[in-house]
Amino acid sequence: MDQSNPNLSIEYIDSVAVAVPTDAKILDEDQIQALEKTFMPLIEQTNGIRLLIDFSNVQFLTSSVLGLLIRINRKVLQSEGRLRLCCIDPKILEIFKITRLDKVFELYQDRQQALEGF
Amino acid sequence: MQSETVYTKSCVIPSTAAAVGQLCREILDTARERGFGEQDLFAIHLALEEAFMNAVRHGNQSDPSKNVTVELLITPEKFDISIADQGCGFDPEALPDPRQGENLYKTEGRGVLLIRAYMDIIEYNTMGNCVHLVKFRGKGLPVIQ
Numbered sequence: 001m002d003q004s005n006p007n008l009s010i011e012y013i014d015s016v017a018v019a020v021p022t023d024a025k026i027l028d029e030d031q032i033q034a035l036e037k038t039f040m041p042l043i044e045q046t047n048g049i050r051l052l053i054d055f056s057n058v059q060f061l062t063s064s065v066l067g068l069l070i071r072i073n074r075k076v077l078q079s080e081g082r083l084r085l086c087c088i089d090p091k092i093l094e095i096f097k098i099t100r101l102d103k104v105f106e107l108y109q110d111r112q113q114a115l116e117g118f
Numbered sequence: 119m120q121s122e123t124v125y126t127k128s129c130v131i132p133s134t135a136a137a138v139g140q141l142c143r144e145i146l147d148t149a150r151e152r153g154f155g156e157q158d159l160f161a162i163h164l165a166l167e168e169a170f171m172n173a174v175r176h177g178n179q180s181d182p183s184k185n186v187t188v189e190l191l192i193t194p195e196k197f198d199i200s201i202a203d204q205g206c207g208f209d210p211e212a213l214p215d216p217r218q219g220e221n222l223y224k225t226e227g228r229g230v231l232l233i234r235a236y237m238d239i240i241e242y243n244t245m246g247n248c249v250h251l252v253k254f255r256g257k258g259l260p261v262i263q
């Protein structure tokens with residue numbers, strides 16, 4: 001796993017990988033590529049990964065990030081794992097609702113709820 | 119504080135992430151200085167990012183020798199911008215709905231949907247390589263049913 005990405009912190013809670021993007025705004029292609037380069041090996045190396053992405057720090061994102069989340073979700077499902085998202089700012093949650101991706105991803109209000117039964 | 123004057127800016131930038139990022143920041147700073155609220159700014163920011171990405175990546179194929187032309191007008195009532203690329207254009211009415219069926223699982227194709235949701239006016243020229251966007255002051259964020 002690439003732990004060198006300063007834009008993402010990863011910790012394990014009861015064997016759930018909790019990934020926290022640290023940037024307040026994710027919009028630039030370089031940021032998205034850097035996140036992808038960290039997420040993909042992490043998922044490949046852990047068969048059946050349980051991955052929680054905590055968006056506490058994120059206040060703005062673009063449709064390119066939604067594309068990244070779909071690629072991450074595909075990869076997680078290929079490895080027979082599960083992906084959950086939590087702590088999404090209400091303004092960003094609207095983006096998920098407009099695009100109906102709130103029906104694709106498992107979204108939780110806070111980290112504790114997301115970890116329950118995961 | 120809301121400015122009572124009219125602000126205009128015209129510029130031509132290369133199709134690079136750096137040029138687009140810098141212009142986007144300048145435009146948002148100007149809108150903020152002229153009294154647009156945080157919800158309007160969020161909507162404008164999202165629409166700008168998506169429109170510039172479409173112009174650079176899809177219109178100009180990320181070719182840095184091709185330009186993006188911007189015409190900006192900010193009045194007490196509205197934020198009004200036109201963004202043109204040098205590509206061959208597209209038919210926005212022919213875009214598949216990214217919320218339907220298998221499109222929901224595609225990694226691209228949501229930009230125009232988001233621009234439509236967050237801006238009050240979105241219109242294209244006949245060729246489809248210039249988008250005109252308007253946000254009326256105080257309209258804020260879309261209301262999702």
